[in-house]
Amino acid sequence: MENIQDTKLNQIIKYDEDYFMPVFGKRVPLVADHGKGVYLYGTDGKKYMDMIGGIAVNTLGHNNSKLVKAISSQAKKVIHCCNYYYNEPQALLAKKLCEISFADKVFFAxxxxxxxxxxxxxxRGYWSKKGxxxxxxxxxxxxxxxxxxxxxxxTGQEKFSAPFAPVMPGFEYVEYNDFEALKNACDATTGAVMLxxxxxxxxxHPADFEYVQNVRKFCKENNILMIVxxxxxxxxxxxxxxxxxQYGIIPDIATLxxxxxxxVPIGAVLATDMATTGFGPGDHGSTFGGNPLACAAGLAVVEEIESKNLLGNVRKVSEFLFKKLNAVAKKTNKISDVRGKGALIGIELTSDSSAEVKMKLFNKGFLVSSIGSNVIRIAPPLIISKSEAGKFVTALQDVLEGKE
Ligand SMILES: Cc1ncc(COP(=O)(O)O)c(C=O)c1O
Structure with missing residues (x-):
């Protein structure tokens, strides 16, 4: 007999099938209820280690007290105020992002x-305004x-644009990590490279250090903006x-x-003063972009990263994960590559079984994503500890060795 939690889970899944556009296909049967740290709990009470972190979103994990406090105290003050007026979190987050980056100016989306x-x-505005x-x-x-x-x-993958033709013109795609190909594709009409x-x-797939250095140098020498x-x-x-x-470069424009x-939904365009001349009053805008709630959350995230030395933690846990995952690769012969940077790691399997491995990990209480047919991607919260990461590696090894 189904228990009450299972009934609720099935009801939510049914509502989704009946009322939500089917863009996500059949989802993993988890109805998120609440979270704490690196763990996410379903409405059925099951606990999952969130090794995908909302696809690189839950930077501080779930229910971080500083973030929750920043959001709730801002919500009590003002949630939204349109861009006719100024708001403090927007100004402070813009200032903070400029202070910690190459940027002179920020726009929030x-x-x-x-x-x-x-x-x-x-x-495009930059070059047309220059005449x-x-x-x-x-x-x-x-x-x-x-x-x-x-x-x-x-996006250099036709499957995402072809069904929605006509596709916006003006983009040319080149092999990644191939500097000659990029150089050859540039001509007098090329205003930017975006990578x-x-x-x-x-x-x-990480970019090669030398490739990025060469692209930066080439863009500078040929009056082409570099967007990362x-x-x-x-x-x-x-x-x-x-x-x-990590690539020893300074772009002209970056997005976050x-x-x-x-x-909390947010996006940001960071740019040098030079690139910013592409926008003047009235050229761009957003109703919600830079809203006080999102910016208060953004400030809390950046402050937590600094005060808790989460960059140091990522480096430490990353080194551990690469070492352990490579050991699993050696032991099981089921992994052909472990790649990435920091807490963004792709584990390439020797067989086309990433969807199956993802579901087996799910059944063991671990959330990951499957890319294509043979890559498991992890992007856990930056707060993850070595011992938590170790539990994931053990579970992966068990799955690959058929211990279910
Ligand atoms: C590199 C990169 N750019 C842009 C996007 C799109 O972001 P969003 O889904 O927030 O629109 C993604 C999302 O996966 C991404 O990975």
Missing amino acids: NSGAEANEGAIKLA TPKPKIITAKMSFHGRTLATVAA ELVQGESGV DEVQTGVGRTGTFFAYE AKGLAGG
Whole structure:
């Protein structure tokens, strides 16, 4: 007989099937109820270690007291105030992001795709305002920049844009980590290059150090803006606040979203004063972007990362995870590659079984994502401890060894 929790779970799943557009297909049968730290609990009372962190969003884990306090005290003051007026959290978060980055100016949006839309507009605006329009933007094959019409056009994977043709023109795609290909694709109409420093959505592929250095130098020498999409890699995910810091470069424009407000929707475009000349009054905007609630959450996240030395924690746990996962690879012969940076790791399996492994881990109480047919991606909260990470590695080894 079904117990009352199972009945509730099935009812929610049925509502989803009946009323929600089927864009997510059949989901994992977990109805999130509440969380604490790295754990998420279902309405059925089951406990899961959240090794995917809302896809690199739950930076501070679940129910972080500083974040909850920042959101609730801001909610008591003012949740929304339109951009006709100033608000303190917006000004403070903009200041903070500029202080810890290359940027001179920030614009706030509500998601990664929107932040990238802003970056694309800014780059095009920059060149047209200079009187030398250069609309072409080079992006990488297998990249992912979002689901809006401009960002599916920027994304170097046709499956995301083809059904929604006509696709926005002005993008050219080149092989990732191939500097010659990028160089050859650039011409007098190229205004920007836009890259992820780890391609997260297509299987966790980090950019080569030399490649990024060469691209930066080439862009500078040829009057091309360099945009880095740090929607997934930003906010400490790779062990530095921004992944570009590990490549020894300074971009002209960068975008953030996902982890910036720990789960409250936000996006940000960061730019130098020079690139910012692409936008003047009336050129861009957003009703919700920079809203006091989201920015108060963003400030709490950045402050927690600093005060708890979460960057140090990511580096420490990352080293541990890479060592342990490589040991599992050796022991089981079921893993062909472990790659990524910091707390963004792709575990490539030797067989096309990532969907199955994901479900087996779920049944053992661990949440991960499966990319394509053979990659398990983890992006846990930055607060994860070595002992928690160790439990995940043991569970993965058990699954790969058939101990269910
Ligand atoms: C690198 C990158 N850019 C952009 C996006 C789109 O972000 P959002 O889903 O918040 O629109 C994603 C989402 O996965 C991403 O990984």
